[in-house]
Amino acid sequence: MLKTLKSLSQLxxxxxxxxxxxxxxxxxxxxxxxxxxxxxxxxxxxxxxxFSQYYDDKNAHLILAAKESGNLEARNLLAISIHRALIRLVTDLNISGEIGLVGIPSRAEITRHRGRRHIQDLIENVIQIHANSQISSKIALQNLDILQTVKKIKDQTGLDKGLRITNMSGAYLANYPESNLRKLIIIDDLITSGASIKAGITALSIINLRPIAVITACAVSAHLE
Ligand SMILES: [Zn+2]
Incomplete structure (x- = not known):
């Protein structure tokens, strides 16, 4: 019966x-x-x-499917690419032990509208993939949900790099309870101008933390250093 329904829906x-x-x-x-x-x-x-991919029209479809439609297959592909980047950086920087993953929050209205916190879901997906990976005995991952949006942020579409930095300046505060965890990695699905990531780095610096790395699935090439 289920099979029939599935093939019918595929038709x-x-x-x-x-x-x-x-x-x-x-x-x-x-x-x-x-x-x-x-x-x-x-x-x-x-x-x-x-990062794994340059942002283009095709990858935009994937990011939108994960972000806006909550498509699990799309999200899983983003999570796999973030985990591959994690494996590469663990080798490059020769690190082991506990790592905290710090997600960049979306704008409050967007989260309300979607009814879920996309980057948090993505990070949990990365942690699941990690649990079954070969480096899980060397590295333990923790979701550090510590960045809070403390300023009204405008939609960044159409803003140039300078305006995006002004828009994001002071956007987040890091609420970091007593913890010895010092190896932090900032995670996002996409870097465009870098303004959100930089605001995240600033929020961590206010409490004397500096991430060891940043990982995203996609990147807009024009803004990379
Ligand atoms: Zn294809």
């Missing part, structure tokens, strides 16, 4: 690739190969920054 709504929109599967072979390419490394505010 009405044939699956198409979440990324390139080709019909056939939810994520086609070409797109999934594209997402397995080597992790890229840059710096932001002189902190090592790792």
């Amino acid at each position: 009405i709504y044939p699956p198409f690739c979440l990324i390139c929109k080709e019909p056939g599967t939810n994520i086609c072979l070409l797109c999934s190969k594209q997402w397995q390419q080597p992790i890229k490394r840059r710096r932001i505010d002189n902190i090592p920054y790792y």
Whole structure:
């Protein structure tokens, strides 16, 4: 019965690739190969920054499917890429022990509208993937949900880099209860101008913390250092 229903629904709504929109599967072979390419490394505010993909129209589909529609397959692909970046940075920086993942919060209205906290869900997904990975005995991950939005932030669409930095300046405060955890990594799905990430770094610096790295799934190439 279930099988019949599934094939019936596929007849009405044939699956198409979440990324390139080709019909056939939810994520086609070409797109999934594209997402397995080597992790890229840059710096932001002189902190090592790792990401998987350059942001383009296709990857925008994937990010939107995860963020706006709550598509689990899309979110899982973002989480896998963030975890691959984590493995690369653990090797590069030769670190072990406990690491805190600090998510960059979305604007309050957006979170209310979606009814879920996308980056928090993404981080929990990364932690799940990590639990089954080979480096789980060397690295323990903790979701440090410590950044709070303390300022009304405007939608950044259409703002240039300078205006985005003004818009995000003082946007977050870090609420960090007593903890010895000092190895922190800032996590987001996408870096555009870098203004949100920089506001996150500033919020941590106010309480004398500096992240060891930043990881996102995608990056807009024009703004990279
Ligand atoms: Zn595709």
